[in-house]
Amino acid sequence: MKGLHIIGVSHAYGDNQVLDDASLMIPAGELVCLLGPSGSGKTTLLRLAAGLERLHKGRIVIDDEVVADPEMHVPPEHRGIGLMFQDYALFPHLSIIDNVTFGLIGQPQDQARRRAMDMLDQVGMAQHATSHPHMLSGGQQQRIALIRALAPKPKVLLLDEPFSGLDTNMRGQIREETLTVLKSSGVATLMVTHDPEEAMFMADRIKILGFGGSILQSGRPHEIYYHPRHEFVAKLFGLMNRFEGVVEGGCVETPLGKIPAKDLGEGRPVEVLIRPEGVMLESDSDNGTPVEVISTHLLGHDNIVRVRLSDESGAKEEEKELYVRIHHTFEPELSKRITAGVDPEYAFIFPTDDLGGMAGAGYTVSPQPEAAE
Ligand SMILES: Nc1ncnc2c1ncn2[C@@H]1O[C@H](COP(=O)(O)OP(=O)(O)O)[C@@H](O)[C@H]1O
Ligand SMILES: [Mg+2]
Missing domain, CATH: 3.40.50.300 (P-loop containing nucleotide triphosphate hydrolases)
Incomplete structure (x- = not known):
């Protein structure tokens, strides 16, 4: 060759x-x-x-x-x-x-x-x-x-x-x-x-x-x-939102909604990592989980919005603050109800029971075959 x-x-x-x-x-x-x-x-x-x-x-x-x-x-x-x-x-x-x-x-x-x-x-x-x-x-x-x-x-x-x-x-x-x-x-x-x-x-x-x-x-x-196959790979691309959960009925329940986890065994403890662009914010919608906007930061081509889940969300204290990346200008009106949901394409699930540190084995929602070598 x-x-x-x-x-x-x-x-x-x-x-x-x-x-x-x-x-x-x-x-x-x-x-x-x-x-x-x-x-x-x-x-x-x-x-x-x-x-x-x-x-x-x-x-x-x-x-x-x-x-x-x-x-x-x-x-x-x-x-x-x-x-x-x-x-x-x-x-x-x-x-x-x-x-x-x-x-x-x-x-x-x-x-x-x-x-x-x-x-x-x-x-x-x-x-x-x-x-x-x-x-x-x-x-x-x-x-x-x-x-x-x-x-x-x-x-x-x-x-x-x-x-x-x-x-x-x-x-x-x-x-x-x-x-x-x-x-x-x-x-x-x-x-x-x-x-x-x-x-x-x-x-x-x-x-x-x-x-x-x-x-x-x-x-x-x-x-x-x-399709990052390791937690380490997923995290290389910057900030991640993280929830802990358990696989039940082929899904993991997170405060933002259910994420499919069909390749992982029932009852398995996992972490769910969600890219900031995988969190969807909506105003005045009946869908999603209510959040409070803490701050917004204009990065030029997009915005990073920090939001906080309410106590009713069921999220653990350390999981309540989220980062959201949005491409349009975001100026939330205080009067409006803001809710958050998740796009599963940007959510990755890794088992936490066999992780040997940062470089441990991980699984995504749908593992991909590695490029032929
Ligand atoms: N000539 C050298 N002698 C001793 N240790 C080295 C030498 N070059 C690199 N290292 C060590 O090897 C590791 C990897 O270095 P390097 O290959 O430069 O990493 P990277 O390019 O990914 O930053 C580091 O811990 C560094 O300190
Ligand atoms: Mg170098």
Whole structure:
């Protein structure tokens, strides 16, 4: 297979076990995001793939050729990889074109320059060829770093939090441009990020790396968001509302209504996690559970509303306060009765009787088969 294949990789620094039997496969032309919290071992996996770190256990294969196993180590410059790390530092004393041709050493100079100019043209930077890095904006420098990594036509591109240095406005635009460039290059890309939104935006498939150093779930962005198979995965995307309950008659009763739980045994103790956008608020409706609005926060494209369930709701004290995400402007009139209901599509149920910490096994309402590896 053309692309990157990481098979059963484990890694420890001293007695700090960082990766535990992590595997992933990226065919040419695909972009896989490795998503996990800070310190979960994302950079370590990237460094192992690049050959910047010695592999102790497992195997790394690029275009059907083993480049690392415990006995063998192909050095980074012979792996056919392009690298772009968090601080994508360009060489300050070199012009932009010289930065881009840097990785093309060994090619005839005019051929290298032609390739570099083509790449600069592709990202609309040809007119900056003779500028120096300090003359460019952060976004422009990032673009140059990307094409510098791609110019030698690597088989695999490794990106470590490539957008974290950019401000919010710039980030959206650069992400999109980067995707266009990557898709037209047909390279297999492994991108590491701790930002779930970024992973959702960029990835063909997402791999979730948990603190135990193993991959907890992999799938298309939609599967990861709507069918998290672990509590840990569900919670990666931000605030969750949580209720405890018990499966009865194939459902779990929550203060907001019943949630179907057909795949879980009767009487099983569970927790129900509901995304803020899964709570529906209505005014002057006979449906739903009465709530009191505590505050609303405009986030730009949507609002976060904090509401409180009444004492009659039956909710435990710690479960009474809820977060609701709504897309329209929400200005509740004090006189109006506000009620809350739930959209089960955004509700996930996990048994609490066999959870071994954050990364324990979990079940959603309808478990999905994992993407074929
Ligand atoms: N060179 C190193 N020597 C010792 N420990 C390291 C080294 N690099 C990373 N670590 C440790 O390994 C763990 C994972 O780090 P890293 O791979 O950088 O995580 P992430 O990129 O997900 O934030 C952390 O606990 C970190 O302190
Ligand atoms: Mg890192």
